[in-house]
Amino acid sequence: MSIEIHNLEHTYNAGTTFSHAAIKGINLQIPDGKVTAIIGQTGSGKSTLVQHFNGLLLPTAGSLEVCGFHIQPLLKIKDVKKLRKEVGLVFQFPEYQLFEETIEKDIAFGPKNFGASEQEAQDLVKKILPVVGLDESYLERSPFELSGGQKRRIAIAGILVLNPKVLVLDEPTAGLDPQGAKEMMTLFMNLNKKENKTVILVTHDMEHVMKYCDHVIVMDHGKVLHEADVKEFFQKPEWLLSIGINPPSIVRLKCMLIEKGFEIPDSILDEESLLECIKGQVIQHV
């Protein structure tokens, strides 16, 4: 297990009138080498939770074990800085973290912060560019003259260049067009399959959860509401709707057909088997 969470609590501005409990006692284990989705409505505590994974936030009570680091309340930045190299955290709209005059310098910023020499950093940058689908011709260009999708690739390269074992992605496809989103997800899946990185995906997009993830964690009001294997997760669509999750199109279609009297087993979640199932229940005109 790369991440184990024990009785985690986090309260913002504890002890003041602005005090707000965002995480209220969570126990979780996030499997190694898998793609885990963390879902839940806005304000359910997803973003607060993942910021504990690389020590940006420290628990106000409870603890975490992440990649051999023990995270507990009242640690110093020095104690967790090395963890930030092990767990790469990509925030929403990461293109807003770009600041250097060239792409090479911007990507090299992270490694240098963790003590890499100029030469080492440059070598790492050259290695990481093809991973995000860009070539060396980009090195000397300014990150600000690129398109939105390309900027995001550069920003993500700035995290990947640290070679983290765990990759945490907060809504990585927000604002991209469908093609851009698909390419972005393919990139992360390759990192998971080829380099065996643990991927944690915070998302609202159930199509992505169904298509790309292995495991699902549902958060609600600072607690874990449900945890399941992705195959089981979408088998109870009524329950999903009841907790405010809009299931993927195919699940919705299934639901609507069941309502009209079709008999479709829970386990059917792909187009081909749904088609076969329908075929058996309609009068076909030949």
Add this chain to the structure above:
Amino acid sequence: MIERKGSDKYMNAIEVSHLTFSYDGQKDVIKDVSFKIPEGSYTTIVGQNGSGKSTIAKLIIGLLGAKSGNIFVMGKELNEKSVYDVRSHIGIVFQNPDNQFIGSTVADDIAFGLENHCVAQEKMQPIIEDVAKRVGMQDFLNSEPTKLSGGQKQRVAIAGILAMEPDIIIFDESTSMLDPQGKSSINKQIKMLHEQKKITILSITHDMEEVAQSEHVIVLNDGKIKLEGTPMEVFGHENELKDMKLDIPFALQFSKKLKKEHIVDECVCTLEEVVNQLCPLKSTI
């Protein structure tokens, strides 16, 4: 100049003819685009990021000036003199909910447009309450923007526009930064405005499910119109759409498979229609 008949029975809410635009004076991002949007219709514009979709919206409300070509809004030609008049006919909801919230509270923000159009102070309160109710924000009139979700802020933006009683509303990727709840609440609003208020809707979107519910689709690629027609007509060109890296909605994909299996005769593009087609065919055994 194109010829326009003054007594056209079917007035076009928006008419764009041979529109060309360039940001830097060299590379054109809109290349000789012409289209007409009939009054009361619901049109979507789709295309990849960078295809020029949002630029067209900014040209129509006169935030950018065309290099050549003409734009007519409600029969009036858009130019430097008519721009304020034209804007009183059109409202636009932009992508980022935060960056279009001008007032310090919901009521102040809705009032912003009224203030600009010199609506008398004593007439404002009833208008504000009415439009806030229409978008379901009547209980938040004194709320500050930081206390609202993205979807709520976009609803306030719609209310601010409704207060001006526009003929046309442009949605410029208004749902792309929202969570699913926000998205569906805005899509419901759009549908309601079109069906009940008969407002002309022009929606720029990536959401193929929304495209399927519109009446007319314009597909933009590299600053040019590539396809135009009803959703079914446009989605019929699957290969061309694929070349432009655009998808077809799931319902249509599935419908095509049903047709291939000879279960249905005709393809449809929404889930409701698929279910409606299948129901009568259900064997009672």
Add this chain to the structure above:
Amino acid sequence: MSNFALGSYMPMDSVVHKMDPRSKIIIMLLLMISIFIPSGITGYICIGIFICFVLFLSKLSIKYAFRSMKPMLFMMIFLLVINVLVIKTGIPWIQWGWFSIYSDAIYQTLYIVVRLLYMIIITTILTATTKPLDLTLGIEKLLKPLEKIKFPAHIIAMMISIALRFIPTLIEETQRIMNAQASRGVDLDNGSLKEKLMAILSLIVPLFISAFDRADQLANAMEARGYNPNAQRTRYKVLKMSSLDYIGLISSSFLLILNIAICFVL
């Protein structure tokens, strides 16, 4: 998530909260002038009673008013030390060899401290009982006559209210960029000067870019909604003076006259 109380406005229900921002601004100015009239101890006691009464009416806690003075404490001590060392007039109260404290030094310091104290309490009452937006509206209305001489009162008020509106948004943004850079190993607390400089740069550049981006989009949104800085506009919020405001204005004018009288008569 920020505990930054903007303009430290305290939402409460009091007569001072209900007053027109314009009259509150004028009363504040009248009090400020009174404070600077050298009317001696009698005058200061009169002003003190008046301020205490307003503080009581505003229902703000004394603790809150004094908390806003904390940052000034250092300055007051510094003043005292300077005055004691420099002022050598009046009656020598304490004498240890070469070191002596004269009465005037203490009096001078007390005068300055009391003036500062009064000013801080007055401004605190103003900002704590008036919403920032109402305050800008009040300033705009008071500056309105100056529009005749081409002073852009309404544009300035619009700028202030937009700035106030975006402060929380930009604070949130700063936090997000800080988190993003911290995830790339930025450590603002430790490291060499050069590293710290880079760290600050990595924060400021994205913040500026995003602020300009927002400004651009905001300008578009305002224009699209028919905003024209040179045209006439009506206003949704109107300010109304009540008898309360007149009482406040008259009594503070009276206080000013009283102080002038004390200054000349005594």
